[in-house]
Amino acid sequence: MVLDDADAVVAAGGEPPSARVPLTQDRIVAAALAFIDDAGLAGLTMRRLGDRLGVEAMALYRHVPGREALLDLVVDAMVAEMRQDPDVLDEPTNGWQDFLQRLAHGVRRVALKHPRAFPLVTSRPPEAPWLRPPLRSLEWVEAFLTGLQEEGFDDATSVATYRAFTTFLLGHLLLEAADHGAEIGPLDTLEDGEEPSRGGLQDYPTVRRLRERLSEDHSVVEFEESLEGLLGRLTLALHEAAAD
Amino acid sequence: MVLDDADAVVAAGGEPPSARVPLTQDRIVAAALAFIDDAGLAGLTMRRLGDRLGVEAMALYRHVPGREALLDLVVDAMVAEMRQDPDVLDEPTNGWQDFLQRLAHGVRRVALKHPRAFPLVTSRPPEAPWLRPPLRSLEWVEAFLTGLQEEGFDDATSVATYRAFTTFLLGHLLLEAADHGAEIGPLDTLEDGEEPSRGGLQDYPTVRRLRERLSEDHSVVEFEESLEGLLGRLTLALHEAAAD
DNA sequence: ACCTGAACACCGTTCAAGT
DNA sequence: ACCTGAACACCGTTCAAGT
Numbered sequence: 268m269v270l271d272d273a274d275a276v277v278a279a280g281g282e283p284p285s286a287r288v289p290l291t292q293d294r295i296v297a298a299a300l301a302f303i304d305d306a307g308l309a310g311l312t313m314r315r316l317g318d319r320l321g322v323e324a325m326a327l328y329r330h331v332p333g334r335e336a337l338l339d340l341v342v343d344a345m346v347a348e349m350r351q352d353p354d355v356l357d358e359p360t361n362g363w364q365d366f367l368q369r370l371a372h373g374v375r376r377v378a379l380k381h382p383r384a385f386p387l388v389t390s391r392p393p394e395a396p397w398l399r400p401p402l403r404s405l406e407w408v409e410a411f412l413t414g415l416q417e418e419g420f421d422d423a424t425s426v427a428t429y430r431a432f433t434t435f436l437l438g439h440l441l442l443e444a445a446d447h448g449a450e451i452g453p454l455d456t457l458e459d460g461e462e463p464s465r466g467g468l469q470d471y472p473t474v475r476r477l478r479e480r481l482s483e484d485h486s487v488v489e490f491e492e493s494l495e496g497l498l499g500r501l502t503l504a505l506h507e508a509a510a511d
Numbered sequence: 512m513v514l515d516d517a518d519a520v521v522a523a524g525g526e527p528p529s530a531r532v533p534l535t536q537d538r539i540v541a542a543a544l545a546f547i548d549d550a551g552l553a554g555l556t557m558r559r560l561g562d563r564l565g566v567e568a569m570a571l572y573r574h575v576p577g578r579e580a581l582l583d584l585v586v587d588a589m590v591a592e593m594r595q596d597p598d599v600l601d602e603p604t605n606g607w608q609d610f611l612q613r614l615a616h617g618v619r620r621v622a623l624k625h626p627r628a629f630p631l632v633t634s635r636p637p638e639a640p641w642l643r644p645p646l647r648s649l650e651w652v653e654a655f656l657t658g659l660q661e662e663g664f665d666d667a668t669s670v671a672t673y674r675a676f677t678t679f680l681l682g683h684l685l686l687e688a689a690d691h692g693a694e695i696g697p698l699d700t701l702e703d704g705e706e707p708s709r710g711g712l713q714d715y716p717t718v719r720r721l722r723e724r725l726s727e728d729h730s731v732v733e734f735e736e737s738l739e740g741l742l743g744r745l746t747l748a749l750h751e752a753a754a755d
Numbered sequence: 756a757c758c759t760g761a762a763c764a765c766c767g768t769t770c771a772a773g774t
Numbered sequence: 775a776c777c778t779g780a781a782c783a784c785c786g787t788t789c790a791a792g793t
Binding site: 390392396399405412413416422426429437438442471477478482493 | 630633634640641643644649650652653656657660666667669670671673674675677678679680681682683685686689690711712714715716717718720721722724725726727729733737740744
């Protein structure tokens with residue numbers, strides 16, 4: 268999913284005049300992700316994606332089974348992006364807390380890099396029913412569980428941690444991505460200063476009074492504190508498990 | 512959004528032979544929600560929804576602005592369903608912990624009643640950018656914040672609680688809904704016992720060993736304990752705020 | 756007043772035909 | 775070997791016409 272020379276040419280100046288750049292699945296997936304990033308999922312069409320790649324839509328079907336499968340590949344690409352992150356470790360080398368902290372921040376970086384595509388990680392059905400977004404690849408879960416077991420987690424605690432950790436990530440990152448993605452409906456183009464739906468605010472005095480505060484962005488602090496809270500609870504659970 | 516006589520007639524025996532049941536927005540929205548509940552969002556089409564109501568698709572446009580708007584109305588219907596729940600209180604009458612606990616369980620009931628429609632609550636853009644799913648209506652947030660303030664929460668703590676509470680609900684309920692919704696892709700019809708994607712499991716020994724455990728459903732306990740943990744942290748935060 | 760029929764622009768996808 | 779053109783079935787949506 269790395270930008271190769273072919274993409275560089277296309278990105279630089281439209282499609283190459285005569286030099287035929289061959290289509291590949293990776294190029295298609297990368298283009299689809301880029302498309303969603305700046306036009307939203309609703310705008311992604313096989314025909315428009317073809318345009319973007321200088322090709323008829325029908326040419327895509329030689330490299331990708333169809334639109335649905337393409338979206339799954341986009342999810343795979345984002346999941347793979349987390350694994351490439353040098354700050355995310357394959358196994359715990361400085362204790363499990365450091366391991367989980369790096370992982371959490373790595374996932375968060377990807378979510379904020381692709382706020383409009385990230386929800387796909389949640390909405391696409393996973394490979395197996397017990398895989399949970401956003402850590403929804405077998406490789407991820409294997410690395411996650413093995414890492415914890417190396418650090419002395421027993422079976423039950425490892426699995427419970429996987430579940431608690433994914434729940435935590437999903438809640439925070441989906442909301443944070445929504446803030447940044449700002450899926451502005453095509454109707455909400457408030458180019459003029461009309462401030463829609465503000466009128467009704469008079470009926471909600473408390474909301475109205477706290478409006479400024481509600482708009483403040485404390486997501487970094489909240490993520491950090493919530494993560495620390497989770498790690499703290501896990502530490503307790505670990506000691507309890509050891510005491511049994 | 513309550514089933515009225517008109518729906519009862521239709522539900523009982525197909526469309527009424529001659530007695531014209533007038534279309535209303537409520538009937539359309541209820542039918543759309545029911546459709547998503549048992550066919551998934553992808554299957555919902557204006558034309559098919561018209562069929563289900565014994566009407567041409569074009570007739571729907573007299574009562575609903577369009578498909579996108581209809582989906583927003585479906586979300587509103589689910590949000591309203593939470594407010595009708597008799598176990599969910601409008602204001603805290605037995606302390607804020609009881610207030611939040613009832614609210615949490617009420618939202619959970621709706622999520623589990625509509626596992627395939629619930630994700631819409633997250634994916635549709637809210638009325639205002641500072642409204643957060645799943646408590647994404649002005650009425651909800653007004654009741655929520657006012658209730659907490661009656662219980663002595665200051666402004667900052669009320670808003671922080673709103674944010675923490677929504678994050679908690681979203682993470683848990685989206686994952687739990689996904690478990691129950693089982694968005695089985697049209698291709699995944701494993702009517703024969705082929706067990707797809709199980710072959711690769713040999714490369715993931717830890718996942719393989721913990722497979723049984725990963726499939727166990729502990730969502731009730733997790734929801735309960737996580738909620739209790741949240742309330743506990745809030746209690747601490749309250750005391751800290753009071754000490755300042 | 757409320758619904759229908761026909762039409763338009765746009766989809767995903769298939770397949771024979773081009774180069 | 776790889777892409778294109780034409781075609782099919784299905785969408786959302788508009789609007790004049792029916793009752």
